Amino acid sequence: xxxxxxxxxxxxxxxxxxxxxxxxxxxxxxxxxxxxxxxxxxxxxxxxxxxxxxxxxxxxxxxxxxxxxxxxxxxxxxxxxxxxxxxxxxxxxxxxxxxxxxxxxxxxxxxxxxxxxxxxxxxxxxxxxxxxxxxxxxxxxxxxxxxxxxxxxxxxxxxxxxxxxxxxxxxxxxxxxxxxxxxxxxxxxxxxxxxxxxxxxxxxxxxxxxxxxxxxxxxxxxxxxxxxxxxxxxxxxxxxxxxxxxxxxxxxxxxxxxxxxxxxxxxxxxxxxx
Amino acid sequence: xxxxxxxxxxxxxxxxxxxxxxxxxxxxxxxxxxxxxxxxxxxxxxxxxxxxxxxxxxxxxxxxxxxxxxxxxxxxxxxxxxxxxxxxxxxxxxxxxxxxxxxxxxxxxxxxxxxxxxxxxxxxxxxxxxxxxxxxxxxxxxxxxxxxxxxxxxxxxxxxxxxxxxxxxxxxxxxxxxxxxxxxxxxxxxxxxxxxxxxxxxxxxxxxxxxxxxxxxxxxxxxxxxxxxxxxxxxxxxxxxxxxxxx
Ligand SMILES: Nc1ncnc2c1ncn2[C@@H]1O[C@H](COP(=O)(O)OP(=O)(O)OP(=O)(O)O)[C@@H](O)[C@H]1O
Ligand SMILES: [Mg+2]
Numbered sequence: 203x204x205x206x207x208x209x210x211x212x213x214x215x216x217x218x219x220x221x222x223x224x225x226x227x228x229x230x231x232x233x234x235x236x237x238x239x240x241x242x243x244x245x246x247x248x249x250x251x252x253x254x255x256x257x258x259x260x261x262x263x264x265x266x267x268x269x270x271x272x273x274x275x276x277x278x279x280x281x282x283x284x285x286x287x288x289x290x291x292x293x294x295x296x297x298x299x300x301x302x303x304x305x306x307x308x309x310x311x312x313x314x315x316x317x318x319x320x321x322x323x324x325x326x327x328x329x330x331x332x333x334x335x336x337x338x339x340x341x342x343x344x345x346x347x348x349x350x351x352x353x354x355x356x357x358x359x360x361x362x363x364x365x366x367x368x369x370x371x372x373x374x375x376x377x378x379x380x381x382x383x384x385x386x387x388x389x390x391x392x393x394x395x396x397x398x399x400x401x402x403x404x405x406x407x408x409x410x411x412x413x414x415x416x417x418x419x420x421x422x423x424x425x426x427x428x429x430x431x432x433x434x435x436x437x438x439x440x441x442x443x444x445x446x447x448x449x450x451x452x453x454x455x456x457x458x459x460x461x462x463x464x465x466x467x468x469x470x471x472x473x474x475x476x
Numbered sequence: 477x478x479x480x481x482x483x484x485x486x487x488x489x490x491x492x493x494x495x496x497x498x499x500x501x502x503x504x505x506x507x508x509x510x511x512x513x514x515x516x517x518x519x520x521x522x523x524x525x526x527x528x529x530x531x532x533x534x535x536x537x538x539x540x541x542x543x544x545x546x547x548x549x550x551x552x553x554x555x556x557x558x559x560x561x562x563x564x565x566x567x568x569x570x571x572x573x574x575x576x577x578x579x580x581x582x583x584x585x586x587x588x589x590x591x592x593x594x595x596x597x598x599x600x601x602x603x604x605x606x607x608x609x610x611x612x613x614x615x616x617x618x619x620x621x622x623x624x625x626x627x628x629x630x631x632x633x634x635x636x637x638x639x640x641x642x643x644x645x646x647x648x649x650x651x652x653x654x655x656x657x658x659x660x661x662x663x664x665x666x667x668x669x670x671x672x673x674x675x676x677x678x679x680x681x682x683x684x685x686x687x688x689x690x691x692x693x694x695x696x697x698x699x700x701x702x703x704x705x706x707x708x709x710x711x712x713x714x715x716x717x718x719x720x721x722x723x
Binding site: 345 | 556557560561563565569580584
């Protein structure tokens with residue numbers, strides 16, 4: 203997105219208008235994001251309306267829950283464990299300087315539950331499931347399968363988008379809990395087995411410092427991220443045009459947009475919750 | 477009885493590409509209209525307006541007397557249940573088997589037992605001359621087979637109106653004949669109204685009650701096949717001479 207504003211080197215020499223063009227590009231980018239934001243808001247509203255209307259296609263929903271959720275268990279556990287391990291490793295080195303190693307457990311637990319778990323889980327789901335949603339819907343759009351659904355008097359929003367966005371909304375928090383757990387197991391393992399801390403102290407300190415609200419805050423974030431990334435991926439795929447190339451472009455936009463949305467929303471949800 | 481589909485002063489542009497520039501067309505119930513025209517003349521665009529997939533810039537599309545242009549959602553869905561549509565490139569759901577594709581409209585709109593669904597799917601696949609392909613995926617079929625699965629899916633609910641976008645392009649002559657007979661049978665036995673886009677002049681003259689010729693955004697000639705054959709319109713003459721010239 204930002205690369206739009208960068209000028210290609212060969213255009214530079216005798217072009218007096220690069221500045222104007224740069225401004226134009228930025229302007230176009232801004233207009234694009236505003237109009238797609240409007241489109242997404244409208245689509246979100248449509249999805250909401252269709253999700254409460256019969257028929258409820260539970261089979262489609264379960265297929266997506268399985269794909270988004272169950273399919274991501276392995277990579278979420280893996281990233282969770284290693285994040286916990288790295289975090290314990292780094293923070294214990296820092297805390298050793300002050301002789302405050304007993305704070306490693308709470309530090310790991312708080313950072314993971316409140317920040318890292320929802321953000322990393324949402325990023326993993328974006329890469330694994332969001333990209334697949336976007337390319338699948340995009341392909342269906344450019345090969346007229348979406349039109350075919352419409353001619354058969356079936357709402358594509360209800361049939362295709364509702365289960366995907368609901369799956370994102372439900373499964374990202376679930377996976378975040380898994381990330382929480384595996385992250386703490388990883389942190390515990392490094393602290394106790396490799397750094398020789400006392401298991402009892404680690405657990406006791408963590409228990410004292412970690413409130414249910416911290417976990418809950420992480421889960422709220424996760425739900426917001428899950429909704430946002432599946433909405434963005436669906437929106438981009440659903441509005442793809444221009445054959446295979448268009449689907450590729452839509453997927454790139456979906457990935458960049460979802461990643462940006464996660465970091466931006468992370469800040470704002472954090473502010474709102476406090 | 478008024479025509480089942482009436483198109484009045486239909487205009488449609490994509491950007492500055494004016495594709496339809498004032499189309500007027502009546503389709504009587506229980507008849508077959510064939511739309512002829514060169515590649516890119518807007519035949520598919522015209523057909524998509526009949527079922528509300530595209531909205532015109534100006535003009536009306538009446539289906540059984542009701543203007544469908546302002547409709548959407550539930551109301552448009554109700555009108556669409558009268559239609560079956562065969563897409564030019566089949567548009568099968570590639571995540572589903574042939575069986576699930578053909579059964580799809582039944583599952584959505586008819587409350588049937590699985591055994592009844594199986595029966596119907598088999599029947600329609602037999603009509604389009606396909607056997608033992610139920611468990612295959614669209615990606616494993618040839619283009620012609622895919623097209624026929626699309627045909628079976630379009631007629632599974634026995635719709636009143638069937639829109640065929642080039643149903644026989646890419647089919648061998650025997651299967652083409654088969655599909656032509658199918659369109660004629662549906663009209664004779666069930667009173668189905670058909671709109672057929674075709675490049676195949678022989679088929680067109682065989683199945684059509686009326687032919688409309690689309691050129692430069694206008695219907696430059698329409699009427700029974702004999703009338704088209706005698707047409708003095710240059711575009712029509714040029715188009716038909718490629719075939720009749722050889723006879
Ligand atoms: N969704 C769309 N967006 C932009 N332009 C379009 C769209 N659909 C069709 N067109 C344009 O409209 C014109 C007519 O297209 P259409 O598909 O109706 O042709 P056709 O008569 O069906 O041709 P063919 O016989 O090759 O199928 C073409 O110039 C095409 O580029
Ligand atoms: Mg066409």
